[in-house]
Amino acid sequence: MPITEFALFRLKEQTPSAATKASFRDVIKEQSAWSKYPVHFLHQLEDSGLVYLLGGWASVAEHFGEWITSEPNQRLLAELKDAINIEWLFHLDIDPSSHSIPLNAPVLGISRYFVEASKKAEFERIFNAGAPRLGDYTAPYSYAGSWRVDKEGEDEEFVLFTGWNKVEDHFGFAQSDAFKEFGKIKGAIKGAEIKHVHLEKWE
Incomplete structure (x- = not known):
């Protein structure tokens, strides 16, 4: 069953640079093309230095076994290594194709x-x-x-x-x-x- 990726990043920059924003947009494009599920970034209101990622995968094995070691992901991580720290990453038993998470809310x-x-x-x-x-x-x-x-x-x-x-x-x-x-x-x-x-x- 498909699962939802849930990750938290700490921004090293107080205000993300144009290059960092471009890299985040590349993550959305590259990962969604690979996984066939949308990728979303969520900016925390309590602490503007924290950003969450929501994505979808056919399985945990596809995410960790294929995408993590892939050339596109390694390239994107290299681009962002001076801009973010990965705080944590895990998966939820939510089918990403169900669109049940209310991302349309303000x-x-x-x-x-x-x-x-x-x-x-x-x-x-x-x-x-x-x-x-x-x-x-x-x-x-x-x-x-x-x-x-x-x-x-x-x-x-x-x-x-x-x-x-x-x-x-x-x-x-x-x-x-x-x-x-x-x-x-x-x-x-x-x-x-x-x-x-x-x-x-x-x-």
């Missing part, structure tokens, strides 16, 4: 939930019960979430993407009556990280 919330393996079923039960209320609140934008495929250690990680008009709307959900059911996931997680991004085209 602001995209990224919530990473860290879950003990023994509480995975409990988390899923609570999430599935509360998700309809979440969907009502994010409308007209959608949401999409799934488990990390290549996890580290025994713990699980669930990543949730939510679409919003502005960051304040996301925080408003946490204060709303609609959050009461969804908020029960706090009892099933070890911790969480919530950030916000916007789509970056490097123009």
Whole structure:
């Protein structure tokens, strides 16, 4: 089953140069041509030095076994070596052809939930019960979430993407009556990280 690549880069430049922006546009062009899935960059609002990449692959093996060592990827990494550090990279059980991640929203919330393996079923039960209320609140934008495929250690990680008009709307959900059911996931997680991004085209 196809999977979604999710990566985080730290920019070394306070303001990306024209050459760096051109290299990012080349990444979009080259990787999407290879994988046959769109590639998107997302700029974090809380820290403008952080940029996420979303891409798609037929499998983890295709990504790591073919693309990572390929000439186009090695060339692009060489172009960007003085501009970025790769903070992390992993994959999510989201079919990239489903277009379920709400990239059409002005602001995209990224919530990473860290879950003990023994509480995975409990988390899923609570999430599935509360998700309809979440969907009502994010409308007209959608949401999409799934488990990390290549996890580290025994713990699980669930990543949730939510679409919003502005960051304040996301925080408003946490204060709303609609959050009461969804908020029960706090009892099933070890911790969480919530950030916000916007789509970056490097123009």
